Amino acid sequence: MPQLTPHFAARLNSFAARPDLFWHSATNAPSTLALLERAAAVPGLSHVDLNYPDHALSVPLADLKAFFQSSPLHLNGLEMRYYSDPAFALGAFTHPDAGVRAKAIDLTRRGIDLVAEMGGTAMNLWLGQDGFDYTFQVDYQQVWQWEIEGIRQVAAHNPDILVSIEYKPNEPRAFSLLGDIGTTLLAIREINLPNLGVTLDFCHQLIAEEQPAFGLALVRRYSQLIGVHLNDGYRSRDDGLMVGSVHPLQTLELLYYLRQMGYQRTIYFDTFPRSEDPIEECAANIATVRRMIAALEHLSEPELERILRRQDAVSGQKLLMQTLMRL
Template structure:
């Protein structure tokens, strides 16, 4: 497995009350990634962190960092406050689509193989706030247009239950898959964020299995939380057995892309947090190699779950 992180988490981050960590230049961020044990890639945020092709390529080369994805932001502009790709104003919707297309241009120019987008401003808070079908159709039309542009650079749509809206339109894997299936473009995929799945009341491993079985492409963000909010804790700190099962299915399905840390360091050492994500993920992966994936697969079909649990207890957790 290979590991990356989202570059914006190496600088200042905010919650409703506080700001954490000091600003860094992109060069300083790349230098930090280069120094991290087990981390070799970066997801860059467009257009707010990167926009100059040659400068970005030079920094990536100088620090020997790969690009996991280009993350395009369609929520930050003031006009996106009532939605980006589903905004009632057709000019605002067109701007959101244009941002995604420009992100694809940028990705291709620097050698990235995908663009990911989390439409967080597309949602609602109250009853009778908008026409659900109309908003769905606007989102579908926008993603269809953006996905059809430069299909050699696939677009991955990231779902989330809420934030910045009270409820996001694309809140879980099922709704995201439904939209992608309605669009019918094989070059549009899903970004599965482990924490978004977990605090949305879902099982990340089950959603991964659902996406894989649908034959839709997928890309992975890793982190952890307590199931009540998107805290962006480090991997395994709150839901270790769930995360072990998630890694099992990634290995079972032969996932060979980056596991990208969508993890906010806030009060904790930045370098240590991302190294921890890579380290714990790699240890779990290696444990499955030691046990043998087939041995656990046999246990999954065992009607008596306590026998399966004893296997997990002794062979995986080594208690």
């Protein structure tokens, strides 16, 4: 079986937590470059994603390029964020005003241009504003068509840049248009562009009441996996807790199948340290994933294959417990 040797990236805004530990101030909002400098202090962290337009446009492009040229960190890609513009509150690609939809598409295209200019590989789309809150609020057929058209236009903008859909059941809308793995794969299949794929966010999958490894299996069958966001939570909301803190078995299973498929792209820690030191929290996430990957090396492949063929849950749990004891 292939080895799992991913790059590690982290949510840049996580490094704004506990400013008193790094900048000796609890009041001043840190700049993008200050956040990048703090992220660079994490042992084992090799990549970062910038939110667009929030992070990426708050710093002169020359300064961003200079940072990455002198830093051990590399740019993985950009994360589209529409929430910073009140115009998108009713939707980005699905807003009832055609002018607002065009604005969202143009903003995303400019983000993709920046990914290419900075040497990144992927643009991640979290279309959290595209959804609805009430019955009789939207024409479902129409908003679906607008969503498909919007994603198609931005994905076709530069075929060399991967465009990935990160689905989430809700928040900020009561119902997201792309809220689960099945709906997301239907959209990708309808659009049918080779640079389009999926980002799996572990906590989002839990909120959608999905088994993360099963979601991965569907992505492998019907699309391509572009990104993985690891975190954890209690299924009712996007808690953004440390990796493996609540669902270690599901995390281990997901890593097993990532190893099986030969995944070599980035694992991104989408966690929300609040009272924790974000440098220590990120380092702990890296250590947890590395320990889980190391434990999988001791898993008996022939024995696991026999268990899966028989669908033998009892033997499967015994094997998992033996594996976890190696962590």
